[in-house]
Amino acid sequence: MSSIQETVSAYLLNELNLPVKAGELSSTTPLLSSRLIDSISALLLVEFLEKEFNIQFQPHEVSNDNLDSLDLIEAFIKERQ
């Protein structure tokens, strides 16, 4: 897991209290489509990503396409940085 994924993973587990153990969360674990993250938590995650990585989401970018796994989140961050 990259350092970006480590940071996001720590936020998901510690702040959003994702109901999985640290070892169960992989780079490809579906987050939104599996309902591990509810819609409010997804919005909190967006706020965290914007602050932590100094990026901005446009309204249409808040979607499963960019948020459904640690891999997708990392790809979105790298594209924006």
Place this chain on the structure above:
Amino acid sequence: MNTLRQLIEEAFSCFPDHVAFYQLDGDSATYGLLAEGSESVAGMLRPFIKSTDRVAICLPKSISSVACIFGAIKAGAAYLPLDVDAPVGRNSFILSDARASAILTTPEWANAITPAHPPYFVRSFSLFGRELVLLQWKRSYQDAIEIPADLAYILYTSGSTGKPKGVMITHSNALCFIHWCADQFEVTSRDVFSSIAPFHFDLSIFDLYTAISKGACVVLIDAVSVKNPMLLCEVIQRFSITCWYATPTTLKMMLRFGRMDRYQFDSLRLILFAGEVFPVAPLNELRSRWSQAQFYNLYGPTETNVCTYFALSGAIDSHQEEPFPIGTACPYSTCYILVGNDPQILKPGLEGELLVGGQSVMAGYLNNPDRSAECLLDFNGEKCYCTGDLVRVDKNLAIHYHGRKDRMIKRNGYRIELGEIESALHTHPDISEAGVVHQQKGANGSETQIIAFYGSQSGDEISIVQLQEFLTGFVPMYMLPDQYVHLQEIPKTSTHKVNYPALSASL
């Protein structure tokens, strides 16, 4: 005008060139185009539909799903909107319970459903660029239940016994509300309405029919976009929306996450909210931001549609903590208070269960005469619905909501019978007993959380992920618990029933 069909046909002929519906992807349809699309659906249905037949619509929100609804109405059927995201088992139950004659759906959904009887006819067709499927069932299977002659649509709500129940709404039930809204809110063909609520939710009746009764335009907001408050704020600006009707949960999400400073909201003239209590602090913040708009609280269970309303006006008192009243009766409704077993006319200081009579009261629950008899009573020759809502009447005869007399709760405007979640939990092979309670959290207790307690056959805790996955096979997303608590034994009352107060107290 006596039917929704007449209302639709009149709009089609009066405003053929007005845009009737927009999708967020930019697609749109004029009233004229919608007339053609709905007529093609009606043409397919007419040969085998009679006036009390139910036609289910199980489609994501789009112009083609609206054309299917209007097509069913034009063919003389009652429509039955299903939640396309609900578990297949739940929708299959509803199809069987309602004895639907037909369903209009997607090819994927047509393959997934498991109705009690196999369809005898299947036909694929294309509508506004979407591939759809029509399934039909035989009449011998349909005619087994009693249906009112002027049934317009059926909306299923959560049922305490574990099965959803179908609320039968007639054309006259619906039209009194639609016409009153059009007058009260001075709707014109220049208005642009939001359609936030899904079509299986009663807020959609206002969005669809009040708008088209005056030739206004409706912006269809799909189920994914509804959860994106940033997008919702942008949509108001992009489409110059004038009338926004949403639950307080959606409006609070827009305040908290919508980044309102980035957008213009000058077009908004009317904000309507319903479905749950709107805490005063966020409501006042919204009123400050959208100060040019009029705000109304609409109240009413699915069984009566909107039956009371309250216009928010005057200065904002920042110290006020008690929610605004649900207001006074709409002209087509009468409200009474059930004190003990005695219905009473409103007078200041009265407290009890709210009873609603008048033209909008449902025909009854489909295929469920016992439940209908329990909650519909006759008072002075008028059919009244016992809402289960506990209220009090203030000195101005405005009605204030202050709780429920049973275990039904509201979350994001959706009614949830906690008993339905319990029933679903009981079907898990390792769960021996279950008790579900709710608690209010967050600022002013405005967030409703559901907590499921359970005992297991094995005595072991079951993984939360597994429980969530299991329940999604039985209940819609909005009914999923927020927490699961494993107990060796669920506390019981002296009569061996689940002791809910003890469960709540343990939180």
